[in-house]
Amino acid sequence: MPESRDASAPAPPVVDPPVEASAADRATAQLAKAVASARRTAELTLAATAAGSGLSPAYISQIESGSANPTVRSLAQLAGVLGLELHELLGAGRADITDNSPFPARFTTLPGLTAMPDGQGTWDTTAHGVTTLRSRLIRGEPGDHARPVRHVGEELVVVLAGQCRLRVSDTARVLNPGDACHFAASEEHEISQTSDDLLLLVVLTKE
Helix, strand or coil: CCCCCCCCCCCCCCCCCCCCCCHHHHHHHHHHHHHHHHHHHCCCCHHHHHHHHCCCHHHHHHHHHCCCCCCHHHHHHHHHHCCCCHHHHHCCCCCCHHHCCCCCCCCCCCCCCCCCCCCCEEEECCCCCCCCEEEEEEECCCHHHHCCECCCCEEEEEEEECCEEEEECCEEEEECCCCEEEEECCCCEEEECCCCCCEEEEEEECC
16 A cells, blocks of 8 residues: 655655756857957956947956847957957857868978079978868969969968069068968969069968
8 A cells, every 4th residue: 555645744846857058048158258268368357358348347247257148239349359350259150170171291391492593383282181271382483473363262471582572452562581471362462573582382271
């Protein structure tokens, strides 16, 4: 016979099942971390960030703790003082590291290029199977970049030896050893006035 329960005894407490964090909660937490991390990287205090953004220190603190629901305008003001674009602060387009397709590392030795008196050419240093970047070392004439060109992606030009003139859109500079320029390759650009001993490292995103 089942044991009867004393009607006067208190009922056991009802425990709600754990509630899984919503997508909005996760996004708020991620944003809070991003803002706090960017402020630390910029080495700014709450007071300095507030002064530069026009927001109050308390409000910024609430954003970093995840207890505020900031407007896009407020985030844009924060991004500006932190030296970021709004999409960078929001993490737009930021790929998870686990999404990158692995490829074998390529170690390249290019001996004697700076000592070659007349050698010219292009040496590809891109790893096989790469999905994002291409890199090449150019000695002498800059190939297709000797005339105005534009293409998708970004480009980084570093002068290792010699001298050249780089024009990007309406801006032109003479580059010497140690000089570099990072630009949007969709802007018209060309390399001219190259010295005989010019040696360039060019890194660009794959088309």
